[in-house]
Amino acid sequence: xxxxxxxxxxxxxxxxxxxxxxxxxxxxxxxxxxxxxxxxxxxxxxxxxxxxxxxxxxxxxxxxxxxxxxxxxxxxxxxxxxxxxxxxxxxxxxxxxxxxxxxxxxxxxxxxxxxxxxxxxxxxxxxxxxxxxxxxxxxxxxxxxxxxxxxxxxxxxxxxxxxxxxxxxxxxxxxxxxxxxxxxxxxxxxxxxxxxxxxxxxxxxxxxxxxxxxxxxxxxxxxxxxxxxxxxxxxxxxxxxxxxxxxxxxxxxxxxxxxxxxxxxxxxxxxxxxxxxxxxxxxxxxxxxxxxxxxxxxxxxxxxxxxxxxxxxxxxxxxxxxxxxxxxxxxx
Numbered sequence: 001x002x003x004x005x006x007x008x009x010x011x012x013x014x015x016x017x018x019x020x021x022x023x024x025x026x027x028x029x030x031x032x033x034x035x036x037x038x039x040x041x042x043x044x045x046x047x048x049x050x051x052x053x054x055x056x057x058x059x060x061x062x063x064x065x066x067x068x069x070x071x072x073x074x075x076x077x078x079x080x081x082x083x084x085x086x087x088x089x090x091x092x093x094x095x096x097x098x099x100x101x102x103x104x105x106x107x108x109x110x111x112x113x114x115x116x117x118x119x120x121x122x123x124x125x126x127x128x129x130x131x132x133x134x135x136x137x138x139x140x141x142x143x144x145x146x147x148x149x150x151x152x153x154x155x156x157x158x159x160x161x162x163x164x165x166x167x168x169x170x171x172x173x174x175x176x177x178x179x180x181x182x183x184x185x186x187x188x189x190x191x192x193x194x195x196x197x198x199x200x201x202x203x204x205x206x207x208x209x210x211x212x213x214x215x216x217x218x219x220x221x222x223x224x225x226x227x228x229x230x231x232x233x234x235x236x237x238x239x240x241x242x243x244x245x246x247x248x249x250x251x252x253x254x255x256x257x258x259x260x261x262x263x264x265x266x267x268x269x270x271x272x273x274x275x276x277x278x279x280x281x282x283x284x285x286x287x288x289x290x291x292x293x294x295x296x297x298x299x300x301x302x303x304x305x306x307x308x309x310x311x312x313x314x315x316x317x318x319x320x321x322x323x324x325x326x327x328x329x330x331x332x
Contacts, residue, residue: 002034003315004056006063006076006087012041020291024060027311035060042067047076051083058318059087060311061287070144070175071099086322088314089287094262098286099143101178104261108281111260113253115281116272118180121166134181138218139165142176145285148221149173152231155182155216183272183280187219188240190254191268191288191296193305193313195321198258200251201299203271205240237295239302249279257281265317268296 005028007021017039025035038050040063051059059080066072078092090098098104102120109115117133120142136157141149149169156162156179166177187208191201208217211234222231242250254269261284268288272280288296292307300310 001057002036002055003028003058003060004036004038004051004054005060006051007037007039008063008065009039009041012043015039018062018291020289020294021062023292023307024062024290024311027308028060028315030308031312031315033315040066042069042072044079047079048083051080051085056085058315059085060315061087061089062290064145070148070173074099086318088265088318090262090264094264094286098261098263098267098284099145101142101283104284107260108257111256113256113260113281114279116180116183118178121170121177121179123170123174123176133179135159135162136182137162137179138182139169139177139179141169141173142178144173144175145283149175150218150220151222152216152218152220154220155218183274183282184217185272185274187217187282188242188250188271188273189237189268189295189299190250190271191266191299192254192258192263193266193300193310193317195264195317198255199303200254201296202302203240203242203247203250204237204295204299205242207236207238208234210234210236237298239298246273246277253279253281257284261286264321265314266296 005021005024007017009015021037025037028035036054038054040047063073063076066076074092074095077090077095080087081091097107102118105115105118119133136155139154139156139162153165156165162179169175169177187206188203190203192198206219211217212230215231219235220231222229223235226232250271253271257269258267263284263286267284267286269284270282272282290297297307297310
C-alpha cells in the first residue's frame with residue numbers, strides 16, 4: 001500500500017527531518033508498503049497538493065505543528081478529514097481534548113481518575129481553578145507538548161515566582177499557563193496500543209538518580225532534547241521495576257485515561273506516584289513520539305513487539321478504524 005508519511009519542518013529553508021520519519025519509512029518498507037515523505041512548514045496549498053499527488057491509501061500522521069502554530073496539528077487532522085483520507089492517530093476533536101490540559105483534567109474527573117489540583121491563568125487575566133492549590137506548584141503552558149516551556153524554573157515555591165512564570169508563558173509562548181500541585185514521587189510512562197480493546201505496555205520510569213541533588217526531579221526540555229546538559233546526562237528512561245500490584249494499578253489507570261480522552265490507535269499516559277502509593281495522571285499524550293529509542297517503542301519491545309511490527313500494528317489499527325467508519329456511514 002502507498003503510505004504518505006506526513007511531518008513538519010521548522011523552516012522552509014531547513015529541510016532536516018526528525019529521525020523518526022525515516023525510521024517509520026524503513027518500518028513501512030519492511031512490511032511491504034511504499035512510503036512517500038511529505039514534509040510541510042506552513043503552506044496549506046503545498047500540503048493539499050502533496051496529499052493529492054501522492055494519492056495515499058493511508059497517511060501516517062507525524063505532524064506535530066504547522067508553521068509556527070504549535071496547535072496547528074489539530075487543523076491538519078481536520079483537513080485530512082475533509083479530504084477523506086484515512087490517517088493514523090487522533091482526529092481534530094480528540095487532539096483538541098488532549099492538548100487542552102485543563103479540559104483533559106475535567107474529563108478525567110468525570111471518570112474519577114486522580115490528577116493534581118490545578119489553576120489556569122489565561123492571557124486575558126481570567127483565572128480558572130480546579131482545587132485549593134498548595135505550593136510548590138509546577139507551571140507549564142496549557143496546550144504545548146514535548147516539554148516546550150518547561151525548565152528548572154517551572155517548579156515555583158512562592159506566589160511571586162508563580163506570577164513571574166505565568167507572565168513568561170503569556171509573553172513568550174502566547175499560551176495560557178497551567179499551574180498544578182507538584183507531586184513528589186516516581187515518574188512513570190505507560191504506552192497503550194489499540195482501539196476497541198487497547199493493550200497497556202509495561203511501564204517505563206524516568207530515573208532521576210544521576211541528577212544533581214539541587215535540581216528539581218522533572219523531565220524538562222533540556223532533559224529530553226539537549227544532549228550534554230546536566231539535565232540530559234542526569235536522567236534516563238528505564239524499564240520500571242515495580243511490584244505486581246503497582247504494575248496492575250498503573251496499567252489500569254492508563255487504560256482508563258486513554259479511554260476517557262478518546263485516544264485512537266496509540267498513545268502514552270504519564271504518571272506520578274507518591275511514596276504512599278497514590279497515582280496521579282500528569283498528562284495523556286495521544287499520537288506520542290515513535291522514535292526507536294522513545295519510551296513508547298521501548299515499552300513495546302518489552303511487551304514483545306518489535307519496532308517494524310509496532311508500526312504495522314498502528315497502520316492496521318488506523319485502516320480498521322477507517323473501514324468501520326465507512327461501514328457505519330453506509331449503514332446510515
